[in-house]
Amino acid sequence: MSLLSVRDLRLSFGGLTVVNGVSFDLEPAEILAVIGPNGAGKTSAFNCVTGVYRPQRGSVTVDGRPITGLPPSRIAGLGLARTFQNLRLFPAMSAEDNVRAGLHRATRQALWDVLLHTPRYRRSERESLEQARHWLDVAGYEGDPGQPAGTLPYGEQRRVELARALAAGPRVLLLDEPAAGLNHAERSGLVRLIREVRSTGVAVLMIEHDMGLVLELADRVAVLDRGRKIADGPPDEIRTDQAVIDAYLGDADAAA
Amino acid sequence: MKRALLAFAAVATLPVFTISPYVLNMAATAGIFVMLAAGLYIVVGYCGLLDLGFAAFFAIGAYTSGILATRFELPLVATLPAVLCATVLAGIVIGGPTLRLRSDYLAIVTLGFGEIVRVTATRLEITGGPTGIYGIPPLAADPVAFFYLVLVVTALALTGAARLGRSKLGRAWQYVREDEDAAEATGISTYRVKLAAYVLGSVWGGLAGVLFASQLSAISPASFTFLQSALVLVAVVLGAARNITGVILAAAFVAVTPELLRAFPDARYFLFGVLLVVVMLLRHRRRATA
Amino acid sequence: MSQLIWNGLFTGSFYALVALGYSMVYGIIRLLNFAHGDVYMLGAFIGYYCLTLLSGVTSGLPALLIVLVVAMLATGLAGVGIERLAYRPLRQAPRLAVLITAVGVSFSLEYGVRLIAGADPKVYPVRLDGQPVELLGARLTAEQLVLVAVAFVLMGALHTLVMRTRAGRAMRAIAADPKAAHLSGIEVGQVIARVFFLGSALAGAAGVMAGAYYGRIEFLMGFVIGLKAFTAAVIGGIGNLPGAMLGGLALGLLESFGTGLTGGEWRDVFAFGCLIVFLVARPQGILGEKAVVRM
Known part of the structure; x- marks a missing residue:
């Protein structure tokens, strides 16, 4: 099979x-x-x-x-993770937040943890940020992870999109x-x-x-x-x- | 964060300068309006869904608490669980089938829904028909106490909305706003995420409705017209350079302006409409040249 | 029964006239022209003032027909003006921004008219209460029949214009593909202005007719009809003109029968209920094709 x-x-x-x-x-x-x-x-x-x-x-x-x-x-x-022929990033959001989209399914956050900012929420946010940066590195991204994706040069945008797909595991x-x-x-x-x-x-x-x-x-x-x-x-x-x-x-x- | 606390502290000192019920009342009105705007901001600002019937949730909150409190002689606080259930249910019932639609269709469906809720409230006996419900017990009898109550609840509502925006769910909303297809392809169930925004927005709106019922002690369908929905939306859009602080200022502005224009009762909404067009045109022109 | 059908046809033809403008504008620039219902209201008020002026000279049906033409011209121009001032500068702006602008235009029209005419309803200075005739078991006046006939003539004229003339072809070209239309030398701005003129003129005509039919007008009368016209446009498949006409008539009839069953109080709830059911079950409308593509 x-x-x-x-x-x-x-x-x-x-x-x-x-x-x-x-x-x-x-x-x-x-x-x-x-x-x-x-x-x-x-x-x-x-x-x-x-x-x-x-x-x-x-x-x-x-x-x-x-x-x-x-x-x-x-x-x-x-x-199954994909990239698009004509880049489909979330332009107003930072490179690292774009990559976090790939981590969405693996991240667990309960509503109460979010509203009360519990340690569990903080840990989960920290981890997803670290992972997003890790995948940006893997994809060879060299820019500022906090920069809005829409303002990046073309090659960097490609890397962000790849990192987003890879982050989904x-x-x-x-x-x-x-x-x-x-x-x-x-x-x-x-x-x-x-x-x-x-x-x-x-x-x-x-x-x-x-x-x-x-x-x-x-x-x-x-x-x-x-x-x-x-x-x-x-x-x-x-x-x-x-x-x-x-x-x-x-x-x-x-x-x- | 520091600025938010400072602003909170500044507003909290208001009763030091005046305990005029008129001013405090107006401040409470503005506060309730800001809370409504925070709820709609979740739907429109974060998730990019256009809702033209937001007053419906405001109405559902106000009527649920008003009916329960007057029929069963309950204190208003005791009606909160029922309000939560009612608004969540309403959000699911209306959002469930419609959030699969194209976004501009959604706008019209929500508009129709807003009218259905208002007309239904006008016709039913349990909602008191056109005269509505009166004799709703206040949450706080004293204007100063009520002012602080509204201030605290609104601050919590704003904090909640802002915190949601910085969470996994809030990012998912923004992915949907930025590019729904790409979000879906990345593994985000856009339908569920939109439904969550819609339901949470409706809960915020419903809780604001409870404050409203308490403030006026009487509610009628006339308070939940399209005008109300449009005003909240205007506040969100005027303030939303995708920033919740802007929404607070704009909401306070929208809530207070018609009050200040009371001197020209016939012209105020006309001026308001013109102002709206002018602001949108100017804002766009500025962007085009930037 | 027969009376219900006639009532449905009357209101349905008003809905259809307004729905056409809604659908045309949406078809060509993908804008939900929120202020469209208010143009209908504007038509009713222009008709009111013209009829009042004419009251010494002529009255009854001839006066109404003259005023109809005047009101159509005036609302048509108003539509062009609205497009020029409020929508055209935002052609490249996000849709949400344009929609908000449309809400602003709607407010300005409603409360502008209120400023001039006052908040109280006005009694229309022309009545259609001539000798009623029995027709297929319904009581109608000759004037009412003329009005419905005029509505149908207007719809037919629009259809011919869009399908048979050069100007109409340009409109259809832009609706199908604005960029390609622009590249092939069509004056896109001018065509859009024409669409606004036609759509607004039809709405203005509907306003005058509705004033004469119902006998009362007020500054918020455009809100509900705007919503219903949109419903009609959706029922027919938005952007599709025969669909908008059909949708208007269908909604009028549905409402008429719904009212017959449940009583007039629930009429609007019934209509908007239809809208929601329709959008969810068959968003492409009666005449639309089902798309294969999911997104």
């Missing part, structure tokens, strides 16, 4: 089918990259897994337990184009971080356009084209797969 298993997923909006019969599995400590031309349905498939969209057909299971139809927060609670980390917009140094930091995360047994599912990064990191690559999976295998196989080459022909991303 796989950690995450997606079977025959189908999603359409009105008459437009964006995901059409996609299946894949993910094992602990595995890095699976999902690639494909723009509009291939990668992010839509992602959103079906995380519960943002409800697929018309197919199933998603975690440890064999079906999760389709659960609200995204419940799915996150089962150990996921078993599967879903990254939607994690390297987009990063400079060279930031990109190698990201590679190190993903390897480190994987070494603790976390599975990583990532959508990525940067083929160099995919070939460097991924254990397995799944290729989507127009809503269908056209290939799935180790990077070396994918690179020479005729169907993949055809799908990418004329696509600027193939050159990357």
Whole structure:
């Protein structure tokens, strides 16, 4: 039984089918990259897994337990944490408070403790703050943890979002184009971080356009084209797969 | 924190300068209003949910305590558990189904709910119909004592709201306000968090209603109109540069201004409306150039 | 029974006229124009003063129709003015800020009219109590029938304008995608102003008609109808114009029958109850499509 298993997923909006019969599995400590031309349905498939969209057909299971139809927060609670293609931080709140969102489920605070500021409340606040800073460090964040996230430079915002996902203690980390917009140094930091995360047994599912990064990191690559999976295998196989080459022909991303 | 204590101490010295019942009464009115604003701040300020019918919870608190106290000849304090239950229940009944809706729909539903509560109070026999309920026993007979009671309760309500804002739950409210989808994806049950804000806000509003019933000793549907809801909301929004201190000042301002404009009885709400528009326009213009 | 249907149609057509403006404005700039019900009230008062002026010259139905046109023009312009002064500068502001501004506009209109006209209700200087005729078992006057006919003509005219003309196409384009509409050269500001003109004029017309129908007006009369018009717009699917008309009529009829069953005292509770039930059970309205996407 796989950690995450997606079977025959189908999603359409009105008459437009964006995901059409996609299946894949993910094992602990595995890095699976999902690639494909723009509009291939990668992010839509992602959103079906995380519960943002409800697929018309197919199933998603975690440890064999079906999760389709659960609200995204419940799915996150089962150990799936994600980042977004276009950063979704809480802009007016500090970097550390952003990361604390990931700790929400693990933090226990009773109403009375909060209202009376009991030692238990103080301890819990202190601990969550320490943990938030710890995850910011892990993600390579270098700025002031108290600064509002919306005012941070782009690279730092990416790190805050990663730290938020890591703080939730996921078993599967879903990254939607994690390297987009990063400079060279930031990109190698990201590679190190993903390897480190994987070494603790976390599975990583990532959508990525940067083929160099995919070939460097991924254990397995799944290729989507127009809503269908056209290939799935180790990077070396994918690179020479005729169907993949055809799908990418004329696509600027193939050159990357 | 120090500033809050100083402000508290400063207001507490008021009876040293005057024991005019008129002034103390006005101060108590402002205090009750500040407490209402603190309750609505939980809903609107922290959680970003627009509530246009907040007076309904104020009414539910006031009527629950008023009815129990007059029918069963109870002291007002003894009605508090019932008020808590009633407001929590009302918060769940109205928030439960509607908090799944889009935010601007929520605004209208709460508006409709506010009207339903008011009209129901006007029609039912147990609420005394249009004349309402009178002869409610006061919490404190002496104006000075009542002033201090309101001061303490309001201070506690404000402290409570501020402490909630600095807790796990309060941060979750702010996540919802900032980006609901991202909050949900991070594992926060946004629905439950919103419901918690709504219910706690309604409890604050209901407790303010008890103070109100005690102050006037008589309540009628005329005190719980949309105007009342709108005024509280205005206080919260005017003061809410996301800061509870601003809300206190704005609430006191909103509570006292119509009183000061009493000299122009016909014009006061007109001026108030114009002022509201002007303030919003100016504030936005300042932000745009900043 | 037949009488209930007619009563429902009367009030329903007022709701529909007001709901159209609500729905149009929401459709185009996603604003709950809180002051919209007060524009209806403004129409009723403008009609009142015009009718009083005209009372020596002409009266009855002809006077009412002339005044209707005048009031529509005046409220239309008022709507444009409100948009220009209060809403346009806040186009980029957070929604909450705009909504608060709308509440401020609503206060200003209500209490501004009160300042001029006083707080007491006014008796409308035109009565629709001509010879009643029996029609399908209901008692109606010819004037009442004319009013309903006018309401339907106005709705039909609006529908044609939005669906058949260039100006209407521009409105629909902005409602569908403001950015793309702007890029394709549509004068967004101008179109929004037109929408406010049309919506406010219809509300003004409804105000005059309601004044004549009920015979009494007062400065707070717009509050409840604003809420009901919104209910109607939601029942029909907000942003959807045929839906708003249908929703208005449906709400009028529902209310009429609800009143027949439970008595007039509970009419408003019944209407708002409908709103809440509708929003919870079918937020996309009668004519709306059910969306696949959860968020």
